[in-house]
Amino acid sequence: SQTIHQWPATLVQPVGSPLSLECTVEGTSNPNLYWYRQAAGRGLQLLFYSVGIGQISSEVPQNLSASRPQDRQFILSSKKLLLSDSGFYLCAWSRDRGWGNYGYTFGSGTRLTVV
């Protein structure tokens, strides 16, 4: 069966510090991968998605970047965190074209607090 791992679960970082959140998927190949952010009291905002190794699409101009160094690994990074980067970050995967009706499978999320 497929599983998705996301870490760390919580993170408190000072303003200006770097960030690295990691997400890995097991039990499938060539997944579509996504990073979402959920601000307090708001819905989910798509940050990045990837349909293959090295293929990253950005949805929102911001202080963050994403990379996919391996087929089942997706990394969210920042060189210098801002207070506005605080939030709940969710990684998700889905099957590729033709399987759209199966929906996303989400990781357990990372709560990031920038102080």
Place this chain on the structure above:
Amino acid sequence: AQTVTQSQPEMSVQEAETVTLSCTYDTSESDYYLFWYKQPPSRQMILVIRQEAYKQQNATENRFSVNFQKAAKSFSLKISDSQLGDAAMYFCAYRSAGGTYKYIFGTGTRLKVLA
């Protein structure tokens, strides 16, 4: 661009009763998928139910069912025999049948279940 609207920020239901959560969307596409996700206090996003737009029959999963009105662009979730474990944030989501597999989420409805 597609949009998803959940006009009820919060709903309450008595245990064992039935509650309906509303969702409307806007799209010019004819083929797409709709989903309801549940986010309990643990923050883990869980797929509740999905609907293919080309299917007229409403989807059902145990106590969860949808009322899909394609012409009205409405996709409501009905929870029957509500249980305490149903208390959560519920998100409605839209996904195009083609394209880049991005999901558009509503802002969510917080469901409280009263004992």
